[in-house]
Amino acid sequence: MYESPIREVLVEGGKTYTDVSNDICRPLENKATKGWWIGFIVSALVLALWIGATTYTLMTGIGTWGLNKTVGWAFDITNFVFWVGIGHAGTLISAILLLFRQKWRMSINRSAEAMTIFAVICAASFIVSHMGRPWVAYWPIPLPNAFGSLWVNFNSPLVWDVFAISTYFSVSLVFWYLGLIPDIATIRDRANTRMRKFMYNFFAMGWDGSARTWNRYELVSLILAGISTPLVLSVHSIVSMDFATSVIPGWHTTIFPPYFVAGAIFSGFGMVLTLLVIGRVVLKQEEYITMGHLDAMCKVVMLTGSMVGLAYITEFFIAAYSGVEYEQYAFINRATGPYAWAYWIMMSCNLIAPQVFWTKWARSTPWFIFVLSIIVNIGMWFERFVIIVTSLHRDYITSSWAMYTPTWVEFSILLGSFGLFFTLYFLFVRYLPTINMSEIKAILPKKQAQH
Amino acid sequence: MKNNNSKLILGIYDDPDKVLAATRNVRKAGFDIKDVYTPFPIHGIDKAMGIQRSRLGIAAFIFAMTGLLSAVVMMVYMSWGDDWNINIGGKPNLHIPNYIPVTFELSILFTAFGMVATFFIVSKMAHGKNPTLMDIRQTDDRIVIAVNLQSDSDHKAISDIFVNHGALEVRERESSI
Numbered sequence: 001m002y003e004s005p006i007r008e009v010l011v012e013g014g015k016t017y018t019d020v021s022n023d024i025c026r027p028l029e030n031k032a033t034k035g036w037w038i039g040f041i042v043s044a045l046v047l048a049l050w051i052g053a054t055t056y057t058l059m060t061g062i063g064t065w066g067l068n069k070t071v072g073w074a075f076d077i078t079n080f081v082f083w084v085g086i087g088h089a090g091t092l093i094s095a096i097l098l099l100f101r102q103k104w105r106m107s108i109n110r111s112a113e114a115m116t117i118f119a120v121i122c123a124a125s126f127i128v129s130h131m132g133r134p135w136v137a138y139w140p141i142p143l144p145n146a147f148g149s150l151w152v153n154f155n156s157p158l159v160w161d162v163f164a165i166s167t168y169f170s171v172s173l174v175f176w177y178l179g180l181i182p183d184i185a186t187i188r189d190r191a192n193t194r195m196r197k198f199m200y201n202f203f204a205m206g207w208d209g210s211a212r213t214w215n216r217y218e219l220v221s222l223i224l225a226g227i228s229t230p231l232v233l234s235v236h237s238i239v240s241m242d243f244a245t246s247v248i249p250g251w252h253t254t255i256f257p258p259y260f261v262a263g264a265i266f267s268g269f270g271m272v273l274t275l276l277v278i279g280r281v282v283l284k285q286e287e288y289i290t291m292g293h294l295d296a297m298c299k300v301v302m303l304t305g306s307m308v309g310l311a312y313i314t315e316f317f318i319a320a321y322s323g324v325e326y327e328q329y330a331f332i333n334r335a336t337g338p339y340a341w342a343y344w345i346m347m348s349c350n351l352i353a354p355q356v357f358w359t360k361w362a363r364s365t366p367w368f369i370f371v372l373s374i375i376v377n378i379g380m381w382f383e384r385f386v387i388i389v390t391s392l393h394r395d396y397i398t399s400s401w402a403m404y405t406p407t408w409v410e411f412s413i414l415l416g417s418f419g420l421f422f423t424l425y426f427l428f429v430r431y432l433p434t435i436n437m438s439e440i441k442a443i444l445p446k447k448q449a450q451h
Numbered sequence: 452m453k454n455n456n457s458k459l460i461l462g463i464y465d466d467p468d469k470v471l472a473a474t475r476n477v478r479k480a481g482f483d484i485k486d487v488y489t490p491f492p493i494h495g496i497d498k499a500m501g502i503q504r505s506r507l508g509i510a511a512f513i514f515a516m517t518g519l520l521s522a523v524v525m526m527v528y529m530s531w532g533d534d535w536n537i538n539i540g541g542k543p544n545l546h547i548p549n550y551i552p553v554t555f556e557l558s559i560l561f562t563a564f565g566m567v568a569t570f571f572i573v574s575k576m577a578h579g580k581n582p583t584l585m586d587i588r589q590t591d592d593r594i595v596i597a598v599n600l601q602s603d604s605d606h607k608a609i610s611d612i613f614v615n616h617g618a619l620e621v622r623e624r625e626s627s628i
């Protein structure tokens with residue numbers, strides 16, 4: 001068990017095993033609250049916007065977007081990298097923090113993993129919609145074909161990305177589901193309607209809590225965590241190679257893989273905080289997701305924010321030091337050119353704003369954490385926008401210079417992707433336990449747990 | 452294990468430490484523990500029950516190697532065969548360093564899916580399977596030690612061990628298997 005005189009307790013309120021089951025199952029066993037309905041309907045309406053705008057794009061083509069010959073990637077890939085980045089916190093929390101034996105992860109890993117899966121779904125939608133001909137979206141998969149056979153180019157980071165993202169999505173899904181099984185069994189045995197019993201029985205796979213099964217289960221979880229850790233690092237490294245292996249000034253930098261991974265952790269924790277600061281209050285889980293948890297996450301945000309800030313500054317230094325004219329211009333243009341406003345939003349949101357978490361007050365004031373987590377999300381979206389658009393819009397020859405202005409379709413897809421994300425998240429909150437009950441029961445202080 | 456008596460004796464607990472002690476003593480006294488059902492993992496229960504360390508780790512390694520090999524064979528075949536070779540600046544067709552990302556991803560993919568599938572198979576888990584529960588609360592807040600009752604005369608000895616270690620309840624039931 002987890003007791004120490006100097007550490008704060010992980011679960012407050014002297015909970016027993018029974019209390020844990022009751023508290024965590026309450027949101028999904030009771031009738032849906034008015035708040036849930038409002039949230040769900042609003043999200044679903046925004047999702048409808050996404051469906052509309054995406055369908056319009058697929059039917060008409062990407063001419064509906066503000067792209068031009070010079071700026072060939074903009075909102076689409078910005079949104080893709082943004083959502084993939086957010087999708088990194090879940091596996092990071094459940095895998096890396098598991099290997100580091102950070103027990104505070106246990107209250108937040110379930111919802112963070114759910115967030116991961118939904119965020120990767122959003123990210124994948126941008127990959128498909130940005131293809132000029134989405135009906136041949138299967139072409140990056142090496143399938144036997146009638147072209148001769150013409151196989152995919154395994155030297156291309158875009159192909160690596162297909163493998164990385166699909167592996168990441170499916171492994172995260174398996175990891176998440178495996179973690180859910182014991183809890184689904186708990187809900188099955190508490191269920192009082194036939195429909196609930198049938199559904200949860202179906203997904204519980206006959207789980208009975210046998211010690212022999214637990215023994216294997218723990219080993220499988222550990223190995224999955226062990227392989228997910230390099231996986232999560234590899235995914236965003238490969239995403240960064242989409243840029244880093246090109247010859248575009250501003251993209252062609254070796255610092256990209258670690259810098260993107262730090263940014264992904266940063267934005268992922270930003271989104272986890274956005275969701276949990278609200279969720280813990282609405283779902284009445286303050287005793288499980290304590291101020292100690294928020295404090296720890298704020299520290300991670302501050303650390304990774306400083307890491308990306310260091311990377312921004314390093315990029316500048318290397319551009320100056322390299323002596324490459326184009327590289328130097330790309331960075332000067334970023335900070336002082338027509339998109340300087342985006343650059344300074346990025347700098348202030350990602351490097352400067354998280355520094356307030358050095359103070360105890362900032363880390364222990366939920367409304368402030370919430371505001372800051374939104375700032376982090378905005379800042380990380382702009383980071384990708386800055387990297388993509390400012391590096392592209394002033395090409396090598398001045399006659400090719402162009403400006404990029406997004407259209408309403410792009411704005412709708414961006415906004416709509418939040419609808420997709422939150423609709424899925426609201427369904428998750430309604431039908432699955434948002435906290436891992438079996439893990440929480442295992443870390444309850446011994447004396448309070450039984451009655 | 453085959454026994455002539457098809458009864459189980461159950462000790463129901465709410466404290467993992469008492470369960471550990473009880474399990475250890477039941478086993479020491481030579482009785483045959485069918486299983487211990489717990490709502491959360493109890494550390495040390497495998498030793499107390501005498502469960503061997505799972506060999507799933509070996510399986511994981513084999514799956515990882517399968518994934519690695521499949522990836523390498525696939526990519527070498529596709530870029531080395533008679534099919535269209537993509538000539539990029541006259542560079543060699545076998546670009547081993549460029550194969551690393553896909554090889555890595557497929558190794559992970561095979562390991563994860565292989566491991567989890569193996570786990571479901573050896574644990575006899577399947578979608579929609581109806582579990583045989585000893586107690587409806589064993590997935591909630593109760594821990595159940597189930598011992599195979601080889602002969603009725605053992606009943607008292609086992610239930611004494613259970614009670615001495617703080618069982619909330621001792622009960623007998625038909626073994627369903």
